[in-house]
Amino acid sequence: MRSKVIIIGGGLSGVLAAMQLAQFPGGPEALMIEKNPELLGRGVAYQYDFTHQPLNVVAGGMSLFPDRPMDFVEWLESNHFKYNHLIEKVSPQEFIPRKIFGDYVLENLERVQQEAAGRLQIRIDEAISILDFGNRKTVVLASGNALHADHVILALGNFPPADLFLHDNPVQNDLRYYASPWTDKVYSHIAGDENILLVGSGLTAVDIILGLILRKFKGKVAMLSRRGRFPLQHDLSHPAFQLLEPETRHPRKMLLWIRDLMKKNPDAPWASVIDVLRPFTKKIWLKWTTDEKKYFLRRIRPYWEIARHRIPAKSASLLNEMMNAGQLELKKGYIVEAIATDTGIEIVYRSERDDIRQVFHKVINCTGPESNYRKVRFPIISDLVGRGKVKTDELGLGIKCTPEGRIINEQDKIEEGIGDKVGKATFVIPSP
Numbered sequence: 001m002r003s004k005v006i007i008i009g010g011g012l013s014g015v016l017a018a019m020q021l022a023q024f025p026g027g028p029e030a031l032m033i034e035k036n037p038e039l040l041g042r043g044v045a046y047q048y049d050f051t052h053q054p055l056n057v058v059a060g061g062m063s064l065f066p067d068r069p070m071d072f073v074e075w076l077e078s079n080h081f082k083y084n085h086l087i088e089k090v091s092p093q094e095f096i097p098r099k100i101f102g103d104y105v106l107e108n109l110e111r112v113q114q115e116a117a118g119r120l121q122i123r124i125d126e127a128i129s130i131l132d133f134g135n136r137k138t139v140v141l142a143s144g145n146a147l148h149a150d151h152v153i154l155a156l157g158n159f160p161p162a163d164l165f166l167h168d169n170p171v172q173n174d175l176r177y178y179a180s181p182w183t184d185k186v187y188s189h190i191a192g193d194e195n196i197l198l199v200g201s202g203l204t205a206v207d208i209i210l211g212l213i214l215r216k217f218k219g220k221v222a223m224l225s226r227r228g229r230f231p232l233q234h235d236l237s238h239p240a241f242q243l244l245e246p247e248t249r250h251p252r253k254m255l256l257w258i259r260d261l262m263k264k265n266p267d268a269p270w271a272s273v274i275d276v277l278r279p280f281t282k283k284i285w286l287k288w289t290t291d292e293k294k295y296f297l298r299r300i301r302p303y304w305e306i307a308r309h310r311i312p313a314k315s316a317s318l319l320n321e322m323m324n325a326g327q328l329e330l331k332k333g334y335i336v337e338a339i340a341t342d343t344g345i346e347i348v349y350r351s352e353r354d355d356i357r358q359v360f361h362k363v364i365n366c367t368g369p370e371s372n373y374r375k376v377r378f379p380i381i382s383d384l385v386g387r388g389k390v391k392t393d394e395l396g397l398g399i400k401c402t403p404e405g406r407i408i409n410e411q412d413k414i415e416e417g418i419g420d421k422v423g424k425a426t427f428v429i430p431s432p
Helices: 012-022 069-081 099-115 203-214 253-264 268-278 278-287 290-308 313-324 379-386
Strands: 004-008 029-034 118-124 127-133 136-141 148-149 151-154 195-199 222-226 328-332 336-339 345-350 353-362 363-364 424-430
Touching: 004 012, 004 136, 004 148, 012 029, 012 099, 029 379, 069 099, 118 222, 148 253, 148 353, 195 203, 195 353, 203 313, 253 268, 253 290, 253 363, 268 278, 313 328, 313 336, 345 363
Parallel strands: 004 029, 004 151, 029 118, 151 424, 195 222, 195 363, 222 328
Antiparallel strands: 127 136, 136 148, 336 345, 345 353
């Protein structure tokens, strides 16, 4: 009898997990659960609405299949006729609109589902609880149904940003405040001449700006973040930098080592030096002590993020055009007070020297996904955390698991089913 795996989440992580399971003829039966049919195969990042927001990685780096690195590029070449209005040409160095990548993922999901001959099923529902059931797990759905499985994979993707304001602040429920930016509603009821505040200046905020430009927005936008920095720009002028696996050191020493590496290789763009570290970052992170990780998060993370998570040159150019036209202003500071008024939302933010007060017609939270599971307001997360089935990471970056993705519970043990040691049910998180 085949084992059964339930995958909770139907975005990119869930699809990749399902495709891996379905590729083996004698593999398990898999059931993927996704509560929002519009996000199936797309998740938040690759929705239908994102027709002009580009990926932040070139097409040559976006294949779903490690053994076929040019698969996405080849798919684009075969399907270019569908997207002539969105992309001028196809090449491994192009930044493709997110929506198109979502089409690619969804098409592959449908193909794999057909090839799996019934071993991969998809259900539109919401998982709200996971219970022990003998040697197996029982997944309880919002519809009231309960499903049994030998293994459960959590593929929940990114959660909405953390709340900017206290829950009893009227601004939290004000229609002019958008707690999550990943919805087309942020562009609703825009006259085009408003004064908008984006809290955050990273990739999410850049995507919102691109959406406003697409809608011919003529008003003003302010970006507010603690560091007051945009993501840096991609540099595709040189081939990938070559590097043997680096020695793991204290984060500060590694930063100095990276700077020294750039100085010794002046002909290589700094971006290619950062990119070559990508295969080693997981191993480096796992070797660091908790204190070393805290040092990195406190002192280095803001600079690492703008260098690691970059934007295409075209996006950077559009931001500069808006700034030169006086439409976009980048502010450094953080919010200390927010008040709902008749004319808008009054924001008081603290800059380097003073508290500044300003009224905005819209405020959009672009601070990035919440990673602290104790603050995430999802039924399945509240259930698992509340019953000790998962243990939150001490750094607030997620939940504890083994390097292979097996979940560790509050007793610091791998979360498994009750019963015999053989064939126990297991929670796992798919590898990124």
